Amino acid sequence: MAGEPTTPAGRPGKRATIVDVARYAGVSTASASKVARGASGVSRDMRERVEAAMAALSYRPHRLARGMRGSTFTIGVMLSDIENPFFGLLVNGMSEVLAEQKYELLIAPASSSETSQNAIIDSLIDHQMDGLVLFGPRSGEQHLEEIGKQIPTVVVGPHGPSRQYDTVSGDDEAGSALVVDYLAAMGHRRIAFLANEHPADLVNLPEEARARGYERAMDRHGLADEVTFIPGEWSHEGGRAAARRVLESFPRPTAVYAGADVAALGVLAACWEADVRIPEELSVVGYDNSFTGALTPISLTSVDQSGHEMGVIAAQLLLERIRGRSEARNEVLTPRLVVRRTTGRV
Amino acid sequence: MAGEPTTPAGRPGKRATIVDVARYAGVSTASASKVARGASGVSRDMRERVEAAMAALSYRPHRLARGMRGSTFTIGVMLSDIENPFFGLLVNGMSEVLAEQKYELLIAPASSSETSQNAIIDSLIDHQMDGLVLFGPRSGEQHLEEIGKQIPTVVVGPHGPSRQYDTVSGDDEAGSALVVDYLAAMGHRRIAFLANEHPADLVNLPEEARARGYERAMDRHGLADEVTFIPGEWSHEGGRAAARRVLESFPRPTAVYAGADVAALGVLAACWEADVRIPEELSVVGYDNSFTGALTPISLTSVDQSGHEMGVIAAQLLLERIRGRSEARNEVLTPRLVVRRTTGRV
DNA sequence: GTGAAAGCGCTAACAT
DNA sequence: ATGTTAGCGCTTTCAC
Numbered sequence: 001m002a003g004e005p006t007t008p009a010g011r012p013g014k015r016a017t018i019v020d021v022a023r024y025a026g027v028s029t030a031s032a033s034k035v036a037r038g039a040s041g042v043s044r045d046m047r048e049r050v051e052a053a054m055a056a057l058s059y060r061p062h063r064l065a066r067g068m069r070g071s072t073f074t075i076g077v078m079l080s081d082i083e084n085p086f087f088g089l090l091v092n093g094m095s096e097v098l099a100e101q102k103y104e105l106l107i108a109p110a111s112s113s114e115t116s117q118n119a120i121i122d123s124l125i126d127h128q129m130d131g132l133v134l135f136g137p138r139s140g141e142q143h144l145e146e147i148g149k150q151i152p153t154v155v156v157g158p159h160g161p162s163r164q165y166d167t168v169s170g171d172d173e174a175g176s177a178l179v180v181d182y183l184a185a186m187g188h189r190r191i192a193f194l195a196n197e198h199p200a201d202l203v204n205l206p207e208e209a210r211a212r213g214y215e216r217a218m219d220r221h222g223l224a225d226e227v228t229f230i231p232g233e234w235s236h237e238g239g240r241a242a243a244r245r246v247l248e249s250f251p252r253p254t255a256v257y258a259g260a261d262v263a264a265l266g267v268l269a270a271c272w273e274a275d276v277r278i279p280e281e282l283s284v285v286g287y288d289n290s291f292t293g294a295l296t297p298i299s300l301t302s303v304d305q306s307g308h309e310m311g312v313i314a315a316q317l318l319l320e321r322i323r324g325r326s327e328a329r330n331e332v333l334t335p336r337l338v339v340r341r342t343t344g345r346v
Numbered sequence: 347m348a349g350e351p352t353t354p355a356g357r358p359g360k361r362a363t364i365v366d367v368a369r370y371a372g373v374s375t376a377s378a379s380k381v382a383r384g385a386s387g388v389s390r391d392m393r394e395r396v397e398a399a400m401a402a403l404s405y406r407p408h409r410l411a412r413g414m415r416g417s418t419f420t421i422g423v424m425l426s427d428i429e430n431p432f433f434g435l436l437v438n439g440m441s442e443v444l445a446e447q448k449y450e451l452l453i454a455p456a457s458s459s460e461t462s463q464n465a466i467i468d469s470l471i472d473h474q475m476d477g478l479v480l481f482g483p484r485s486g487e488q489h490l491e492e493i494g495k496q497i498p499t500v501v502v503g504p505h506g507p508s509r510q511y512d513t514v515s516g517d518d519e520a521g522s523a524l525v526v527d528y529l530a531a532m533g534h535r536r537i538a539f540l541a542n543e544h545p546a547d548l549v550n551l552p553e554e555a556r557a558r559g560y561e562r563a564m565d566r567h568g569l570a571d572e573v574t575f576i577p578g579e580w581s582h583e584g585g586r587a588a589a590r591r592v593l594e595s596f597p598r599p600t601a602v603y604a605g606a607d608v609a610a611l612g613v614l615a616a617c618w619e620a621d622v623r624i625p626e627e628l629s630v631v632g633y634d635n636s637f638t639g640a641l642t643p644i645s646l647t648s649v650d651q652s653g654h655e656m657g658v659i660a661a662q663l664l665l666e667r668i669r670g671r672s673e674a675r676n677e678v679l680t681p682r683l684v685v686r687r688t689t690g691r692v
Numbered sequence: 693g694t695g696a697a698a699g700c701g702c703t704a705a706c707a708t
Numbered sequence: 709a710t711g712t713t714a715g716c717g718c719t720t721t722c723a724c
Contacts, residue, residue: 030697046693106454108453127420236637268642410700410702411701415703
């Protein structure tokens, strides 16, 4: 009956504390604490006795109590879009690095609204995380700076630069250039870009960089007059809506660069329904190189931005910050064009 | 210079504590605490003064300190497979319910190994979460019971029943029956099932229920002799491997029930590469009704298990548990067959 | 190298 | 209704 889940010794029903461990080992709590967190300045004998006690009592440090004075060994991740398959890669990359350093990962899902994201970030700070990874935050630079001042922070996405936090991002402008260069080489001139609309004051977003890269590359190819922004949203539905507009327009673009795979899939969906042949009548390009786009019957031409590697780097940067580095680092990964079958010669 | 991020008054550089609030409002910490957590037994006047003080000092309760004595107002979710798009629905459903009740959600990603999952669960407990949602745990019933004894727990998946925790799951056996009934009605007899292999002692898994449902339904249709389990794994690669085996076998099955969309997509991929016509030469069915499968060029026949609703229910059950309910509840949602174009008449 | 004691911010139990 | 106080489990001075 006496429910004693983890504690074979000590008071039944309650888990062992460091006091129990210390008493069991016949040492002071301070020493037990040192051993528990692997601090220096403990004799061999002490270490062994305490470790034995911890094992005997199946002691696990209470992370909250720990965090009250020291660190929680926990990293918080703010996620702006849980549906985005890209972040799975990212999290896996981070987990690998953090696990081997005894850090834990806790993910807080937010919506895409700035208010919600700020609330989530605050809460992560309230949880006394040792560091934060912000995935595609919509907060302004200034707010990010304030966060960076309070707690080691890595932003995933084209933000900064700021002394207060690190960033890791893909070179989205270069990615867009890859797309336009390729389409131009295939003879396309009327290349439309599906723009993800956002508040004008947010300038450091992937959508901004991709739009800029598109515009500049078009310019470079002497296609400045052909630059066409289709205002919309990077979602499946947004892609469908954009496709409808494209298909009705005259002269009709020969290619649509959708800016994100999820939107490109929407464009494709609308085309399939309208019996528009791909790529004969319209070339379609996405961004993200998602699993779905890679499937044979879809075969979406896209841009790969190595999410796993981003996760690894984000985790490494964060650990460095936690350990004291104070100069900012801004890592930029080079994207790669993956040509498949939704694009062709004009 | 003096970095005072959140505290316009009080000691600069440090965030306001409840002591600061109490002092500012000229009341006791206990009263301030009561107001902070909306407890009863405070006068109108007191409430207003404390609230003004909290606003003036931009006070936010420190969740760790809170958790040391009372509750953290935080729910932990153990996620066994972060790549599974299904869980996005689930998390969104949970968030809706929890947000309006002032609870927060923190997700801890685990791998599919039992060891890793147990470590993650322990850690969630160490973080003093108010409740746990375990998504597809591979832990044995007995271990789940122990967890349920320690902390309010809801398991998502066909576990239990147990007095110690609640469950919410799809009726996977019925889902399989829908699939087999439909295929049989279309004239199929040689219907193979792709089995997800797992340790024999784990019996309460979706894969088990789906396998059982398949077998019983086959039996019911007088097709017991045609029951064929293809041992493998529910992953893209697992699906491809299974498809290769199916295509080589003789007599070749006319339909493959892959048990999960991700595996079905693997089966399809291998078929496309081998120029096997779908559904003329082979019918393929998945489970999950994933976004990807629904795309026009894929049009995978699948089973829908309403992830969003599962999330809502999981959150509701958990809150009830936290608030004191001690009888177990086991909610079972009825799945729905979604017929698309990867299945046809023999 | 080891131990005693203070205290992190909060809430619960107990006065008043 | 409000205030006082003890203490959650841990780490961290600061003695020895």
